[in-house]
Amino acid sequence: MIPHIIKLPKFLDDRGNLSFIEEHNHIPFKIERAYWIYDVPGGERRGGHAYSNLQEFIVALSGSFDVILHDGNEELRFSLNRSYYGLYVPPMIWREIDNFSTNALSLILADDKYDESAYIRDFNEFKKIKNAG
Amino acid sequence: MIPHIIKLPKFLDDRGNLSFIEEHNHIPFKIERAYWIYDVPGGERRGGHAYSNLQEFIVALSGSFDVILHDGNEELRFSLNRSYYGLYVPPMIWREIDNFSTNALSLILADDKYDESAYIRDFNEFKKIKNAG
Numbered sequence: 631m632i633p634h635i636i637k638l639p640k641f642l643d644d645r646g647n648l649s650f651i652e653e654h655n656h657i658p659f660k661i662e663r664a665y666w667i668y669d670v671p672g673g674e675r676r677g678g679h680a681y682s683n684l685q686e687f688i689v690a691l692s693g694s695f696d697v698i699l700h701d702g703n704e705e706l707r708f709s710l711n712r713s714y715y716g717l718y719v720p721p722m723i724w725r726e727i728d729n730f731s732t733n734a735l736s737l738i739l740a741d742d743k744y745d746e747s748a749y750i751r752d753f754n755e756f757k758k759i760k761n762a763g
Numbered sequence: 764m765i766p767h768i769i770k771l772p773k774f775l776d777d778r779g780n781l782s783f784i785e786e787h788n789h790i791p792f793k794i795e796r797a798y799w800i801y802d803v804p805g806g807e808r809r810g811g812h813a814y815s816n817l818q819e820f821i822v823a824l825s826g827s828f829d830v831i832l833h834d835g836n837e838e839l840r841f842s843l844n845r846s847y848y849g850l851y852v853p854p855m856i857w858r859e860i861d862n863f864s865t866n867a868l869s870l871i872l873a874d875d876k877y878d879e880s881a882y883i884r885d886f887n888e889f890k891k892i893k894n895a896g
Contacts (some may be wrong), residue, residue, distance in 0.1 A: 636808060646803030646863070652796045660795045663785045664872060668846045672778030691799060691868055692825055713801045730779070735824055737870065739797060743785050753881050 631658065631720050633699050633706060640714040649714045651687070651739065657718060659685045659741040661668030666691070672732035680724045680750045685741045688727075689716035693734030700724040702754075710736075714737070724756050764791065764853050766832050766839060770818070773847040782847045784820070784872065790851060792818045792874035799824070805865035813857045813883045819875045821860075822849035826867030833857040833886075835893030843869075857889050 638656055653661040667676065677681040688697055694711035701723055708717050709729075716737075719725060727736065742748070750756045771789055774781040786794040797803055800809065827844035834856055841850050842862075849870075852858060860869065877880070883889045 644804075645807045646800045648798055648800050649876065650796060650798030653794070655876070661786070661797065663783060664794065664797060665781055665783030665871075666870070667779045667781050668824065671777075674778045676778050681870050691801065691870070692866075698769060713799060723845065733825075735868065737797075737824070739798070743788070 631718070632701075633708075633717060633719050633723060635708065635715055636718050637691075637715045647713070651716075657687045657711075657739065661739050662742050663740045663744065664739050665749075666738070667736045667738075669732050670695075670730045672730060672734075674730045675726065675728040676751070677726035678724075678751070680756045681748045682750060683721050683722055683742070684748050685721060687716050687739045688717045688719065689713065689737045691735045691737045693731035694729075695731065695736060696729040696736050698726045698728065702757050722760055724753060730758050764851070765834075766841075766850060766855035766856060768841065768848055770848045771822075771826050771849050773883050774842050780846070784849075790820045790872065792820075794872050795875050796873045796877065798873070800869045800871075803828075803863045804869075805863060805868050807863045808859065808861040809863075810859035811857075811884070811886070813889045814854055814881045815883060816854050816875070817881055818854060819852045820849050820872045821852065822846065822869045822870045824868045827862075828864065828869060829862040831859045831861065835890050854884050855889075855893055857886060
């Protein structure tokens with residue numbers, strides 16, 4: 631599977647809107663972990679890693695930011711700024727997040743627990759593994 | 764298990780803070796669904812239902828709100844206003860959310876898919892089932 635935007639259900643209501651995501655339904659994996667990044671100074675940059683075997687789904691719950699992906703050959707940039715869609719990122723894709731707006735809030739759902747050994751933190755090593763695969 | 768506040772890990776970082784939650788680790792259930800409520804007008808009120816068999820975990824990812832729970836006998840009020848703790852709500856607990864701040868954002872993790880038949884929407888019926896059980 632390749633990285634792509636997935637639109638989520640949105641229930642409009644005068645008392646507030648609601649969006650939801652179910653594992654193996656809106657996203658093609660099981661949710662084992664959720665994490666969120668907050669209090670990000672505007673304009674900040676994060677990331678610079680790939681996961682050997684982890685799938686993720688990234689949503690801009692508040693504000694906006696850009697996710698820059700690299701598959702070993704080319705770079706793709708996705709701008710996220712809505713609570714009702716997100717970006718599916720398969721394993722072995724290099725990712726960075728930049729261009730955070732002030733008060734941006736990113737929610738990430740992942741299909742596995744945190745495991746430092748699943749991280750690839752060197753871009754050249756990533757490209758070597760990717761292009762050998 | 765009774766309703767209680769669960770503190771989550773918080774990684775402080777100049778580029779933004781991060782909190783996370785793993786199923787069967789920080790919360791005593793499996794994450795099957797995530798939903799979020801946004802664009803809530805300040806002061807608004809939501810909810811007024813119980814679930815026959817659903818566990819949830821509620822976090823104020825942005826802003827603040829109060830969760831009012833009722834176990835059939837007494838009412839408990841929890842004020843949520845931080846990204847690094849949340850409220851565990853077991854099945855068969857009546858809940859309402861009120862006192863939303865402007866721009867409040869609530870994230871809810873649930874251990875089952877959406878199922879309208881799991882809802883109890885009448886408070887008197889809830890009390891009857893609860894106190895018969």
